[in-house]
Amino acid sequence: MRLRYSDVTPEKLYLSRRELMAGAIALAAIGCDVGAEATAAPMPAGAPLKATPNAAYRVQDAPTKFDAATTYNNFYEFGVNKEDPARLGQTLKPRPWHVQVDGLCAKPKTFDIEEVLKVAPLEERIYSLRCVEAWSMVIPWIGYPLAALLKQVEPRPGAKYVEFTTLKDPEQFPGQKPGFFGGTLDWPYTEGLRLDEAMHPLTLLTVGMYGQVLPNQNGAPVRVVIPWKYGFKSAKSIVRIRLTDTEPKTAWNKAAPQEYGFYSNVNPKVDHPRWSQGTERRIGEFRRRTTLMFNGYADQVASLYTGMDLKKNY
Amino acid sequence: MTTRGRVALKVGVWAVALAPLAALLYGFATDDLTVNPIEYVTRQLGETALRLLLATLALTPLRIVSGWSWPITLRRLLGLLAFFYAVLHFAVWIVLDHFFDWHTMGDDIAKRPWITVGLTALVLLVPLAATSTTGMIKRLGGRAWRRLHRLVYVAGILGCLHYIWLAKKVLIQPWVYATILMLLLAVRLWNSGRGLARRAEQKKAQKIVIGSRG
Numbered sequence A: 001m002r003l004r005y006s007d008v009t010p011e012k013l014y015l016s017r018r019e020l021m022a023g024a025i026a027l028a029a030i031g032c033d034v035g036a037e038a039t040a041a042p043m044p045a046g047a048p049l050k051a052t053p054n055a056a057y058r059v060q061d062a063p064t065k066f067d068a069a070t071t072y073n074n075f076y077e078f079g080v081n082k083e084d085p086a087r088l089g090q091t092l093k094p095r096p097w098h099v100q101v102d103g104l105c106a107k108p109k110t111f112d113i114e115e116v117l118k119v120a121p122l123e124e125r126i127y128s129l130r131c132v133e134a135w136s137m138v139i140p141w142i143g144y145p146l147a148a149l150l151k152q153v154e155p156r157p158g159a160k161y162v163e164f165t166t167l168k169d170p171e172q173f174p175g176q177k178p179g180f181f182g183g184t185l186d187w188p189y190t191e192g193l194r195l196d197e198a199m200h201p202l203t204l205l206t207v208g209m210y211g212q213v214l215p216n217q218n219g220a221p222v223r224v225v226i227p228w229k230y231g232f233k234s235a236k237s238i239v240r241i242r243l244t245d246t247e248p249k250t251a252w253n254k255a256a257p258q259e260y261g262f263y264s265n266v267n268p269k270v271d272h273p274r275w276s277q278g279t280e281r282r283i284g285e286f287r288r289r290t291t292l293m294f295n296g297y298a299d300q301v302a303s304l305y306t307g308m309d310l311k312k313n314y
Numbered sequence B: 001m002t003t004r005g006r007v008a009l010k011v012g013v014w015a016v017a018l019a020p021l022a023a024l025l026y027g028f029a030t031d032d033l034t035v036n037p038i039e040y041v042t043r044q045l046g047e048t049a050l051r052l053l054l055a056t057l058a059l060t061p062l063r064i065v066s067g068w069s070w071p072i073t074l075r076r077l078l079g080l081l082a083f084f085y086a087v088l089h090f091a092v093w094i095v096l097d098h099f100f101d102w103h104t105m106g107d108d109i110a111k112r113p114w115i116t117v118g119l120t121a122l123v124l125l126v127p128l129a130a131t132s133t134t135g136m137i138k139r140l141g142g143r144a145w146r147r148l149h150r151l152v153y154v155a156g157i158l159g160c161l162h163y164i165w166l167a168k169k170v171l172i173q174p175w176v177y178a179t180i181l182m183l184l185l186a187v188r189l190w191n192s193g194r195g196l197a198r199r200a201e202q203k204k205a206q207k208i209v210i211g212s213r214g
């Protein structure tokens, strides 16, 4: 059966902003949990994308409203404000698009985006997304395990890491134009994973969300989603995936090494220098939630880090 | 300035200063406070508090540079409005952001310098607001009152520091405010330097007068 968004977004769990604030006041008065009336889930706009729901990867919480997930984005290629990507997103041209997969592998290859879409059957997975800024969403992504793509190029035994590179083109990404006071990040945006993290079945090469093609502001046409790590690890608008034997330099780590480590696993016990990571605000909810170790995926990924000091390897 | 001019000026200040609050209330009524309303409201209130604080600190430099006296008549009003927004900003943090989670808030105040300096700035503004009435000025005496109210500089500096510290290093906005503050303080420094020089000059002139007598 094909899941529709009216199915996965049950009435009660959505709070409009107004209800949220009204709820806040009611809550302050009576001190109980927020409940609000039903608001209809909007049908997603844009080109539909078929995918088979994978029930094994489906968090129980209701997905975030589509409007919220597409208007509240950190995507510095478009600008430093969260509304910039939705406002300026149309400058990005997701077609034609190529993804170069190379480095320490037997069969390096440059994939056309249409080929990328066909490497493995598209599945829909509902993951929670935890931003390093202590807010979170629940998003139905469409894609397939990154491992499927990596296997096609046959990584060599020496490959230990994977580096992702986002498109660098100030014409398409206005945020990459040097500003009056210099740039924000060191472009192109690069991110990285250990090879075993990249090959983990949870790591999703993503081409869509909410039943449709990935909107530009969410990293079109292809990105990764690594649900047990803070959101910035999940590189967007990828043009290159490189297998390497050395730990890749990552964009935010270069910008602020003491705040953003290479691993950046969601960890409620390791604070960001400027705030606690112990709680998070789920977009659409009033009260903070407690943050779960590895964003709730501990039983699947904790074994990747046995024996590691996660305070040091933040 | 005429009385009418003064009244118009005050009405203008009230209108401009309350506009951000009105915009937030309107956003609340029309369900238009972004998808993360608590963060948005916190930031709007904090930024308005800082702007008004800097506006308050700009009045004396404006008088120094222009020679006008009317800026000083706005000092109390702008200062109190800045304090009002800072209090709202703090209240939102307690009630909406942390919902009375005293443990976490205490932790934040102790562990995060940007919170510590923000709270210090707010605490420093409390005695200033409390002694802002004409009665209190009389009771304290002009000199003591003026000395106490120099704390507003410290609050301004801490307010800017709070913003610099809380923002991602790649953002420039906090530095814009800090630069404005620095310029405002530079005008005062320059002016008091000028005052000292003038007084020294006068002393010298006096000595010469006394000396010529002997």
Ligand code: HEM
Pocket: B039, B042, B043, B044, B045, B046, B047, B048, B049, B050, B053, B086, B089, B090, B093, B115, B118, B119, B120, B121, B122, B125, B155, B159, B162, B163, B166
């Ligand atoms: C005179 C006192 C204060 C001033 C002038 C001030 C000013 C500011 C400014 C300018 C911002 C940034 C707004 C933006 O990003 O656009 C801010 C944010 C913030 N301030 Fe304050 N603040 C003051 C006191 C406090 C206090 C006492 C607290 C809490 C204890 C506090 C907590 C916060 C928080 C939580 C944020 C939001 C940070 C974020 O969203 O990243 N502030 N404040």
